[in-house]
Amino acid sequence: MIYLKTDDEIELLRRANLLVGDTLAEVAKLIRPGVTTRQLDTVAETFIRDHGAEPTFKGFPNPYGPAFPASICTSVNEVVVHGIPDDTPLKDGDIVSVDCGVKLEGFCGDSCYTFAVGEISAEVRTLLQVTKESLYKGIEQAIAGKRLGDIGYAVQTHCEAQGYGVVREFVGHGIGHEMHEDPQVPNYGKRGSGKLLKNGLCIAIEPMITLGSPQVALLDNRWSVITQDRKPAAHFEHTIAIHHGKADILSSFDKIEAIEIK
Ligand code: MG
Ligand code: MG
Numbered sequence: 001m002i003y004l005k006t007d008d009e010i011e012l013l014r015r016a017n018l019l020v021g022d023t024l025a026e027v028a029k030l031i032r033p034g035v036t037t038r039q040l041d042t043v044a045e046t047f048i049r050d051h052g053a054e055p056t057f058k059g060f061p062n063p064y065g066p067a068f069p070a071s072i073c074t075s076v077n078e079v080v081v082h083g084i085p086d087d088t089p090l091k092d093g094d095i096v097s098v099d100c101g102v103k104l105e106g107f108c109g110d111s112c113y114t115f116a117v118g119e120i121s122a123e124v125r126t127l128l129q130v131t132k133e134s135l136y137k138g139i140e141q142a143i144a145g146k147r148l149g150d151i152g153y154a155v156q157t158h159c160e161a162q163g164y165g166v167v168r169e170f171v172g173h174g175i176g177h178e179m180h181e182d183p184q185v186p187n188y189g190k191r192g193s194g195k196l197l198k199n200g201l202c203i204a205i206e207p208m209i210t211l212g213s214p215q216v217a218l219l220d221n222r223w224s225v226i227t228q229d230r231k232p233a234a235h236f237e238h239t240i241a242i243h244h245g246k247a248d249i250l251s252s253f254d255k256i257e258a259i260e261i262k
Contacts, residue, residue: 002174002182004200009107010241010248013176013202016053016109017239017251020100023047024113025255027072027100031115033092037074040098041085045071048102056101056108056179065222073099073112075224080208080216080233081170082223092118095128097235101179108179110204111251112237115260124211124232127164131209131234134158138187138205142240142247146197152189155207159187165214167233170225172206175239199242202250206237 005013026047027040048055048071055071062068068084075083075097076090083097090096099112114128134155141150156166172185183195187207212231219226227233241248 002195002201003176004198005176005202005241006200009176010200010202010243010250012105012107013109013239013241014250016102016104016107017111018109019048019051019053019102019104020109020111021252021255022051023100023102024098024111025259027098028113028115028256028259031090031096031117033118034089036087036089037076037083037085037096038087040074041070041072044100051104053102053104056103057099062222068223071100073097075099075233075235077232078226078230080167080210080225080227081235082225084221084223090117093120095120095124095232095234099235099237106177108175108177109251110175110179110237110239112206112235113253113256114234114236126162127209127211127232128234130159130162130164131207132236134207134209135205135236135238138207139238139240139247139249142197142203142205142242144197144199144242144245147192147194148183148185148197149189149193150191151205152186153191155205156188159207159209165210165212167208167210167214167216169216170208172204172237175202175204197242199245201242202239204237204239206235208233208235
């Protein structure tokens with residue numbers, strides 16, 4: 001059941017999603033060789049709660065194992081999504097995808113950014129750039145009158161043209177009072193296929209793109225998803241609304257990117 005949002009609801013979703021962007025920017029300030037992902041998680045959780053919100057990931061149920069134990073997902077190198085923060089220091093040349101979700105005033109925010117730790121290889125830098133570009137290619141298609149398949153097609157063709165893999169097992173989603181609502185938003189698809197995009201549709205678009213094969217496997221912790229070939233993966237995510245006919249990006253990378261270029 002797809003639940004279209006009113007203008008007032010879109011503004012509440014924007015507040016939640018801007019808090020996610022601010023939280024990711026707090027994390028961005030700390031990313032360097034030697035920091036642990038658990039330190040990043042502690043900072044994120046404190047920041048979220050200090051702003052009157054709840055970290056939606058913490059305690060998120062898993063039908064196959066324990067609930068998610070942290071407030072952010074930190075997915076390092078070959079970990080595609082759902083990496084669990086721990087005490088391993090990040091190393092020069094790593095990448096880390098930090099996915100963050102909050103609930104503020106009853107509405108959810110969800111956004112993810114993949115960071116370089118120190119100096120990364122040119123090959124991996126291009127993976128991050130193309131994955132981020134593919135997110136915006138998808139967003140360009142998120143306009144009233146297009147279809148869900150147009151979004152997936154745009155993401156898929158941009159990444160596959162570079163020889164990258166598009167993960168099929170995990171997809172974007174509707175978002176509102178719940179972090180995961182209908183519809184599913186795949187990062188692959190056929191032009192002109194799938195559900196019609198209408199004003200008030202709020203979705204998270206989140207390409208998960210691999211340097212090598214798109215085949216993935218689940219780690220024994222029953223959460224973390226890795227590439228089978230152990231090559232790195234990137235993940236960028238924005239929450240958007242279709243608003244006045246076009247895509248209105250409710251989350252923001254502005255503060256993160258201002259820190260990155262310093
Ligand atoms: Mg997310
Ligand atoms: Mg999401």
